[in-house]
Amino acid sequence: MYTFKGKQYPCCASLTMGMIGGKWKTVILFHLMEGELRYNELRKQMPTVTERTLSLQLKTLEQDGIIKRTVYTSKPPLKVEYSLTEFGETLIPVIQSITNWGIFAVEKYSE
Amino acid sequence: MYTFKGKQYPCCASLTMGMIGGKWKTVILFHLMEGELRYNELRKQMPTVTERTLSLQLKTLEQDGIIKRTVYTSKPPLKVEYSLTEFGETLIPVIQSITNWGIFAVEKYSE
DNA sequence: CGGGATCCGCCTAGATACTG
DNA sequence: CAGTATCTAGGCGGATCCCG
Numbered sequence: 172m173y174t175f176k177g178k179q180y181p182c183c184a185s186l187t188m189g190m191i192g193g194k195w196k197t198v199i200l201f202h203l204m205e206g207e208l209r210y211n212e213l214r215k216q217m218p219t220v221t222e223r224t225l226s227l228q229l230k231t232l233e234q235d236g237i238i239k240r241t242v243y244t245s246k247p248p249l250k251v252e253y254s255l256t257e258f259g260e261t262l263i264p265v266i267q268s269i270t271n272w273g274i275f276a277v278e279k280y281s282e
Numbered sequence: 283m284y285t286f287k288g289k290q291y292p293c294c295a296s297l298t299m300g301m302i303g304g305k306w307k308t309v310i311l312f313h314l315m316e317g318e319l320r321y322n323e324l325r326k327q328m329p330t331v332t333e334r335t336l337s338l339q340l341k342t343l344e345q346d347g348i349i350k351r352t353v354y355t356s357k358p359p360l361k362v363e364y365s366l367t368e369f370g371e372t373l374i375p376v377i378q379s380i381t382n383w384g385i386f387a388v389e390k391y392s393e
Numbered sequence: 394c395g396g397g398a399t400c401c402g403c404c405t406a407g408a409t410a411c412t413g
Numbered sequence: 414c415a416g417t418a419t420c421t422a423g424g425c426g427g428a429t430c431c432c433g
Binding site for chain 3: 318321322333360362
Binding site: 174180181184187188192194197198200201219262266271272275277280 | 284286287291292293294295296297298299301303304308309312326328329330336344369372373375376377379380381383384385386387388391
């Protein structure tokens with residue numbers, strides 16, 4: 172049994188999946204891997220996600236200390252950038268492993 | 283946009299997560315990584331999963347060609363072994379990356 | 394022993410409209 | 414521009430009982 176930030180996980184794999192699991196988190200992290208992005212830039216990279224869901228996932232990732240949110244303006248139009256924290260950067264090899272396998276799978280076993 | 287086995291994914295990361303995402307699949311694969319296991323052996327490794335869920339996840343993984351199910355007896359008590367397929371073995375580096383990060387996270391940031 | 398059948402709660406995520 | 418509010422649906426996963 173593993174404990175992390177007050178939550179219990181039956182397996183070390185569960186812990187990681189608890190942080191980056193779900194339909195969209197790895198996609199967000201994949202796009203943030205190469206540098207910070209604004210909210211709308213992220214949206215353009217992920218045309219099929221709804222605003223509500225994107226917003227929720229970003230907030231969760233921020234609460235988990237994986238990404239950070241920086242506001243550059245005080246009045247509208249707002250400028251907000253999202254980027255990986257130092258802790259979030261330790262996930263890069265994991266995300267890369269996940270994306271690499273996805274590419275491998277389509278290339279090797281496409282229809 | 284990526285297509286794999288009739289399903290569409292907006293990102294190569296989505297594809298992988300579609301196969302190994304969810305609460306239990308990575309845990310199952312983690313335990314099968316080192317060799318085949320019987321149904322009840324898996325259950326003992328995963329005390330908090332319900333039978334129904336374990337059963338469903340195993341079936342999904344089998345349908346996706348990641349694990350294979352082998353029946354050794356024709357009459358009860360049945361002996362059924364689960365193991366990775368060749369395709370499933372290509373996921374080992376991904377699973378290992380995921381579990382390694384989980385271990386790293388608890389060691390580094392556990393209070 | 395290795396599941397299937399049934400019922401159900403909850404949470405994730407979608408659609409749409411609105412706001413500082 | 415960068416979100417929030419509200420409502421809703423679908424599916425994942427839990428609980429329990431049953432079967433070959």
